[in-house]
Amino acid sequence: MSNDLPAPEVGAEKLGAVFGPASADDQHDLVQLLTPEGERVEHNEFAFDGDDETIKGFYRDLVLTRRIDVEATSLQRQGELGIWAQLLGQEAAQIGSGRALEPQDMAFPTYREHGVAWCRGVDPLALLGLFRGVDHGNWNPADKNFALYTIVIGAQALHATGYGMGQLRDGVVGTGDPGRDEATIAYFGDGATSQGDVNEAFIWASVAQAPVVFFCQNNQWAISEPIERQTRIPLYQRALGFGFPGVRVDGNDVLACHAVTKAALQRAREGSGPTFVEAYTYRMGAHTTTDDPTRYRLSTDLEHWKLKDPIERVRAYLTRHAGADESFFADVEGEADEVAKRLRTGCRALPEPQILDIFDQVYAEQTDELAAERDAYAAYLSTFSDDHNTAEVVS
Amino acid sequence: MSQTTLSKAITNGLRASMEDDAKVLVMGEDVGKLGGVFRVTDGLQKDFGEDRVIDTPLAESGILGTAVGLAMRGYRPVCEIQFDGFVYPAYDQIVSQVAKIHFRSKGKVPMPIVVRIPFGGGFGGVEHHSESPEAQFAHTPGLKVVACSNPVDAYFMIQQAIRADDPVIFLEPKARYWEKAEIDVDATPAPLFSSRVVREGTDATVLAYGPTMKTALQSAATAEQDGVSVEVIDLRTLSPLDMRPVYESVRKTGRAVVVHEAHTNLGIGAEVAARITENCFYSLEAPVLRVGGFDTPYPASRIEEEYLPDLDRILDAVDRTRSY
Ligand SMILES: Cc1ncc(C[n+]2csc(CCOP(=O)(O)OP(=O)(O)O)c2C)c(N)n1
Numbered sequence: 001m002s003n004d005l006p007a008p009e010v011g012a013e014k015l016g017a018v019f020g021p022a023s024a025d026d027q028h029d030l031v032q033l034l035t036p037e038g039e040r041v042e043h044n045e046f047a048f049d050g051d052d053e054t055i056k057g058f059y060r061d062l063v064l065t066r067r068i069d070v071e072a073t074s075l076q077r078q079g080e081l082g083i084w085a086q087l088l089g090q091e092a093a094q095i096g097s098g099r100a101l102e103p104q105d106m107a108f109p110t111y112r113e114h115g116v117a118w119c120r121g122v123d124p125l126a127l128l129g130l131f132r133g134v135d136h137g138n139w140n141p142a143d144k145n146f147a148l149y150t151i152v153i154g155a156q157a158l159h160a161t162g163y164g165m166g167q168l169r170d171g172v173v174g175t176g177d178p179g180r181d182e183a184t185i186a187y188f189g190d191g192a193t194s195q196g197d198v199n200e201a202f203i204w205a206s207v208a209q210a211p212v213v214f215f216c217q218n219n220q221w222a223i224s225e226p227i228e229r230q231t232r233i234p235l236y237q238r239a240l241g242f243g244f245p246g247v248r249v250d251g252n253d254v255l256a257c258h259a260v261t262k263a264a265l266q267r268a269r270e271g272s273g274p275t276f277v278e279a280y281t282y283r284m285g286a287h288t289t290t291d292d293p294t295r296y297r298l299s300t301d302l303e304h305w306k307l308k309d310p311i312e313r314v315r316a317y318l319t320r321h322a323g324a325d326e327s328f329f330a331d332v333e334g335e336a337d338e339v340a341k342r343l344r345t346g347c348r349a350l351p352e353p354q355i356l357d358i359f360d361q362v363y364a365e366q367t368d369e370l371a372a373e374r375d376a377y378a379a380y381l382s383t384f385s386d387d388h389n390t391a392e393v394v395s
Numbered sequence: 396m397s398q399t400t401l402s403k404a405i406t407n408g409l410r411a412s413m414e415d416d417a418k419v420l421v422m423g424e425d426v427g428k429l430g431g432v433f434r435v436t437d438g439l440q441k442d443f444g445e446d447r448v449i450d451t452p453l454a455e456s457g458i459l460g461t462a463v464g465l466a467m468r469g470y471r472p473v474c475e476i477q478f479d480g481f482v483y484p485a486y487d488q489i490v491s492q493v494a495k496i497h498f499r500s501k502g503k504v505p506m507p508i509v510v511r512i513p514f515g516g517g518f519g520g521v522e523h524h525s526e527s528p529e530a531q532f533a534h535t536p537g538l539k540v541v542a543c544s545n546p547v548d549a550y551f552m553i554q555q556a557i558r559a560d561d562p563v564i565f566l567e568p569k570a571r572y573w574e575k576a577e578i579d580v581d582a583t584p585a586p587l588f589s590s591r592v593v594r595e596g597t598d599a600t601v602l603a604y605g606p607t608m609k610t611a612l613q614s615a616a617t618a619e620q621d622g623v624s625v626e627v628i629d630l631r632t633l634s635p636l637d638m639r640p641v642y643e644s645v646r647k648t649g650r651a652v653v654v655h656e657a658h659t660n661l662g663i664g665a666e667v668a669a670r671i672t673e674n675c676f677y678s679l680e681a682p683v684l685r686v687g688g689f690d691t692p693y694p695a696s697r698i699e700e701e702y703l704p705d706l707d708r709i710l711d712a713v714d715r716t717r718s719y
Contacts, residue, residue, distance in 0.1 A: 082519040082520070083520075111521075129695075130522070130695075131521065132697070133696030134697050152480065153453055153481075191452075194454040195453060195484065196454060196456050197484070223425045223429065224428050229450050230452050295428060296429055352697055353695045355701040358702070361691070362691045370690055373659075373689060377689070380711060383711075
C-alpha cells in the first residue's frame with residue numbers, strides 16, 4: 001500500500017535534472033546527543049550544557065510525566081475522564097524543550113503537552129478538568145506562562161507569534177540581559193503543519209522577526225494519517241522557504257531536545273527571529289483514548305520505536321556513567337506513586353461545574369440580555385420544588 | 396429487514412451514491428483506513444480506492460478549497476469535517492467561495508459539494524466538539540442546509556444531497572449516530588428540501604430537527620400521558636425552510652414551540668418564529684416560543700445535559716403556550 005502522493009510521471013527525470021531534487025536526503029540530519037543505548041555522542045553544532053545532576057532531574061521529569069500520562073489513561077478507562085490525549089513516547093521532546101525555557105518565556109501548547117505543563121509548574125490535576133468535562137482548562141496562563149490547551153489544530157501558532165510580536169514591542173528581546181530577554185515557544189504536531197494558521201504564523205514570525213520557536217513534535221501520525229499525507233519533504237526543511245532556520249532533532253533524546261531548543265530560544269531572545277525545531281519522535285500510544293491504532297498502524301513500527309524509548313536510554317546512561325544506584329531510581333518511583341495517588345483522588349474531587357455560572361463567564365461586562373436569560377433559567381429551575389437547593393438557585 | 400444505525404445508514408447512502416456515479420468523491424481527515432473518527436466512511440476506501448476516498452492533509456480550508464476546483468472539473472466532492480467546531484478554518488471557503496461561485500458565474504458554474512458535519516452535543520466531548528453552527532450557514536445565500544434525525548432519512552437524504560447541484564451543508568446528529576431503524580431502500584423518499592409531520596396532535600406544535608427530534612418526540616409522548624396532544628414536525632431542511640406543513644399545523648393547534656441545540660439568539664428558531672407570526676398571526680393563541688441552547692459558549696460536558704434542551708424544558712414551553 002502506498003500512502004505516497006503519486007509521483008510526477010511526465011518527464012520527471014528530465015525536469016528533475018534541471019530543477020534539482022524535490023526533497024533532500026534526510027537520513028543524516030538528526031541531531032542526537034544520547035543514543036538509544038545510553039551513550040553520549042558529540043554533535044558539531046549542538047552540545048548539552050548540563051551536568052549529571054541535571055540529567056538526573058530530567059530523568060525524574062520523564063518518569064513523572066509518563067506516570068501522569070499513564071494514570072490519566074487509567075482514569076479514563078475507569079470512566080473518570082471522558083477522553084485523554086496520551087503522550088507516550090513524546091516525553092523527551094517535551095521535557096527537553098520545556099526545561100530549556102526560562103520562567104519569563106511563554107509557551108503555547110496543544111492538548112498533549114502534559115510534560116511541558118509539568119516543566120512550567122502547572123498542577124497536573126489542573127490538566128484533567130478539560131478531559132473530565134468540568135472546565136475548559138482551569139489555570140491562568142499568566143501564572144506560569146503556559147497558555148491554555150488548544151484543541152483547534154494549529155491555532156496557537158498564530159497566538160504565539162502575536163505574543164512574540166508583543167515581546168518585541170515591549171523591548172524585552174535583545175536587551176543583552178539574559179534575565180530580561182524573553183522568547184515564546186509554540187507546540188504543535190506534524191499534522192498541524194498542513195493548517196493555514198501554522199503556515200501564516202511562519203510568514204508572520206519571519207517577517208516580524210518575532211522571538212518564536214516553533215516546536216513540532218513529529219510523532220508521524222495525525223490520528224490515522226501518516227506523515228506522508230502532510231508533506232513530501234522533511235518538515236524542518238520547510239523553514240528555509242519561510243526565511244528562518246529549521247533543525248531536526250531526535251525527539252526521543254532529552255539531551256538533544258534540550259540543547260537544540262535552548263539554542264533556538266537563545267536566538268529568539270537575542271533578536272535573531274524564529275526557528276523551527278522538528279522533534280522526530282513516535283506516538284507509541286493511541287492518538288487519544290477513543291482511537292484504535294490497530295486499524296492503520298503496523299505493530300512492527302511500534303516494536304521498533306520501543307527500542308528507542310526516551311526514558312530507558314537516560315536510565316542506562318545514569319546507571320553506567322553517572323553512578324545512579326537503585327535507591328535513586330526507587331526514590332523517583334516513589335515520587336511517581338505519590339503524584340499518581342494525588343491525581344486519582346484529586347480527579348474525583350474536582351468541583352462539578354454549575355450551570356448558572358456559565359452565564360457569568362461569557363463577557364467581562366455582563367449584558368442585560370444574558371442576565372435575563374440566566375434569571376429566567378434560574379426561575380425555571382426553582383419550579384422543580386423537590387430538587388436540590390432551589391433557594392440558592394433563585395437568589 | 397435488519398436494523399441499521401444512523402451512521403451506517405449514511406455509510407450505505409454514500410456507498411450507493413459512489414456506485415451510481417463515478418464522479419462522487421469522499422474526502423476529509425481520517426476518512427480512509429480509519430473510516431472517519433465516527434466510522435461513517437468505514438470500508439469505502441477499501442471498496443472504491445484511494446483516488447475516490449481521499450485522506451486529505453489536516454487542513455479544512457484546503458479540503459473545501461480543493462473541493463471547489465474538483466467540482467469545477469465535474470466531480471461531486473463529499474467533504475467530511477471531523478467535528479462541528481473545526482468547520483471554521485473552512486468557513487471562508489464555504490461562505491465566500493462555495494456559496495457564491497454559482498451566482499458569481501451567472502449560473503455557469505454549479506458547486507455540487509456536500510459538506511458533512513457531525514454536529515451537536517450530548518456525548519461528553521471536550522470543547523469545539525459539540526457545536527451547532529447551522530445558523531451561520533443558513534444565513535448564507537447560496538448554501539443549502541439540511542439535518543437528518545433518523546436512519547431512514549439519513550440514508551436517503553445523503554444521496555439526495557449528493558445528487559443536488561447546489562452545495563449542501565449536511566448536518567449529522569452525532570449523539571444519534573447509534574439510533575437504529577429499519578430502512579426500506581426501495582421506498583420513495585420525501586423530497587430533500589421538505590419538512591415533515593412525524594406525529595399528529597391538536598394542542599400545540601413542536602418543531603425540531605437533528606438531535607432534538609428524539610427529545611421532541613419523547614416530550615410529545617410524555618405530554619400525551621397528561622392528556623395533551625402535541626404535533627411534532629421534523630424540519631429536516633433549514634435552508635430553504637419548508638414552512639407549508641408548519642403553517643398548516645399551527646393553524647390547527649394555534650401554538651408553536653421551536654426546539655434546537657444551537658444558541659437561541661438569532662438561531663433557526665428565531666426565523667421560524669418570525670415566519671409563523673407573519674403567516675399565521677390570526678391563528679395564534681400564544682407567542683411562538685423557543686427552546687434552545689443558552690447564549691453562552693458550549694459548556695464543559697459535565698453540565699451539557701442542563702445546557703441542552705431536554706424533555707422538561709420542552710414540556711415547560713408547551714405548558715406556557717397553553718397558559719395564554
Ligand atoms: C482544525 C481541526 N481539525 C481537526 C481536528 C481533529 N483532530 C484532533 S487531533 C487531530 C490530529 C492532529 O495531528 P497532529 O497535528 O500531528 O498532532 P498529534 O495529535 O499527533 O500530536 C485531528 C485531526 C482538530 N482538533 N482541529
